[in-house]
Amino acid sequence: MTLPPLKLVLTAAGCPGASTLIRQLKANGEREIHIHGVDMRPDAVGRFMCDGFSLVPAGASPDYIPGLAAVVERERPDLLFVQSSHEIETVARHRDVFEALGSRVLADGVRGIELASDKAVMHAACSEIPVPQPELLRPASLDEFVAGAHELGYPDVPVCFKPPVAKGSRGFRILSAHVDRVHELLYEKPINRYLTLDDFVDLFTGYEPFPDLMLMEYVDAPEITVDLFADKGEVVFHQTRTREEFLTGLAMAFKTIDRPELVELTRKVVRHLDLDYFQSVQWIGGRLLEINPRVSTFVYQDDFIIPYLGIKYTLGELTKDDVAEVQARVRTSRRSVRYYDQVFWDE
Numbered sequence: 001m002t003l004p005p006l007k008l009v010l011t012a013a014g015c016p017g018a019s020t021l022i023r024q025l026k027a028n029g030e031r032e033i034h035i036h037g038v039d040m041r042p043d044a045v046g047r048f049m050c051d052g053f054s055l056v057p058a059g060a061s062p063d064y065i066p067g068l069a070a071v072v073e074r075e076r077p078d079l080l081f082v083q084s085s086h087e088i089e090t091v092a093r094h095r096d097v098f099e100a101l102g103s104r105v106l107a108d109g110v111r112g113i114e115l116a117s118d119k120a121v122m123h124a125a126c127s128e129i130p131v132p133q134p135e136l137l138r139p140a141s142l143d144e145f146v147a148g149a150h151e152l153g154y155p156d157v158p159v160c161f162k163p164p165v166a167k168g169s170r171g172f173r174i175l176s177a178h179v180d181r182v183h184e185l186l187y188e189k190p191i192n193r194y195l196t197l198d199d200f201v202d203l204f205t206g207y208e209p210f211p212d213l214m215l216m217e218y219v220d221a222p223e224i225t226v227d228l229f230a231d232k233g234e235v236v237f238h239q240t241r242t243r244e245e246f247l248t249g250l251a252m253a254f255k256t257i258d259r260p261e262l263v264e265l266t267r268k269v270v271r272h273l274d275l276d277y278f279q280s281v282q283w284i285g286g287r288l289l290e291i292n293p294r295v296s297t298f299v300y301q302d303d304f305i306i307p308y309l310g311i312k313y314t315l316g317e318l319t320k321d322d323v324a325e326v327q328a329r330v331r332t333s334r335r336s337v338r339y340y341d342q343v344f345w346d347e
Contacts, residue, residue, distance in 0.1 A: 003031035003317070007077040009103070011068070011091070012084035013037030013046020013053065016250055016338070017297050021083070021307060022049045024300050028308045036075045038068065048343045059087035065094045072101050079311060082107045085167050085294050089113045104314065108276040108293050115273050116291035120164035120214055122273070123288070129272050131265050132287040135217040141210050142201065148215045149175060149197050160218040163211065169193075174218055175200060221285030224259060226266040227296050228281065229310040233274040235267050236323055237309050239330055241299050256299050256334040262286070278310060299336045304329045 008025070012018060018037070025033050037046030038056045047053040054071045057063040064087070072080060080103045082088045091098070092110045099105065107113070115122055123136055135152060139145035145161075152159045155177030162172040172193065179194050204210065228238040240262060244253035266281045269288065280296035282289040298306050309326060312318050318326070 005032040007034040008079050008081050009077040010035050010037045010081045011087050014039040014041050014044025015083050019045045024305050069097050072103050077103050080105045088294050112275045113293045116293040118164050119290050129268050134219055134287050137215040142204050158218040161213045161215045219285040224283045226281045228279050230270050230275050233271045235270050237306050252338045254299050254336045256332045258332045299334045
């Protein structure tokens with residue numbers, strides 16, 4: 001079946017998952033998709049893979065929305081597809097700008113993005129359901145942080161902390177009383193997640209204001225992610241995967257698995273928070289870890305490309321019966337590895 005062609009403007013065309021997403025959207029097997037990529041970097045990989053490319057300001061810049069709107073006005077896409085967490089809330093707040101230009105915006109609403117992006121707010125909201133979560137404290141001072149670490153079991157067991165709003169493991173560390181500094185220096189990569197409570201105290205004594213951190217029970221278990229597309233708080237499509245290996249804060253290998261109990265917990269979370277569009281809900285040891293309100297690093301199948309299925313659903317091209325048939329295609333035998341590649345060009 002050949003469907004009418006589509007045109008997309010794809011943001012963050014240089015992000016880690018962009019190259020695979022672009023290839024998969026184009027390889028959908030049903031229609032031609034023209035992709036115009038945008039990014040703040042002139043050498044973003046999407047420049048070499050998309051049908052067109054434009055530079056835009058950084059997502060945090062006040063010039064980002066005018067710059068992106070100028071591209072949308074010129075290109076007149078059917079859909080504005082937002083990839084990056086750094087842009088998605090800003091675009092959602094200005095959805096009317098792009099819809100007035102005739103482009104549908106593939107992003108959650110502002111409230112859903114706010115709830116998912118601030119991990120402390122998300123954990124507080126999900127405690128109302130309830131769903132299993134790691135024990136969490138919000139220390140307001142260094143003294144409270146030290147007391148909280150001991151309350152969570154330090155030094156007998158490790159504890160961890162991270163900022164409520166951060167991306168790519170930024171600010172995440174594990175407090176352990178058994179850090180071997182010599183081994184760390186000689187054999188570990190420079191990016192190391194471990195430090196002692198004394199190290200933390202040395203760093204933050206006299207530091208004002210004390211940073212906003214979540215001090216948490218450390219759960220030493222594999223991370224499992226339920227990637228999904230939702231419609232007004234209901235999960236439409238989903239896939240469950242592990243995260244096997246990490247490098248510089250990025251997961252580098254994945255495999256699909258069957259975890260119906262986590263899918264049901266994910267449905268409760270999505271329904272309670274009234275989430276929409278693409279979401280990535282992470283669990284560790286059966287407990288809710290965090291939510292990323294954007295497309296993720298999917299384990300693609302030729303017949304199950306969640307970003308493309310989300311587009312079709314948004315356009316009204318799939319019925320409920322279609323959804324059930326498509327969801328049944330998911331295989332738990334899929335494996336994926338992320339690797340580095342290069343492109344070359346003359347300026």
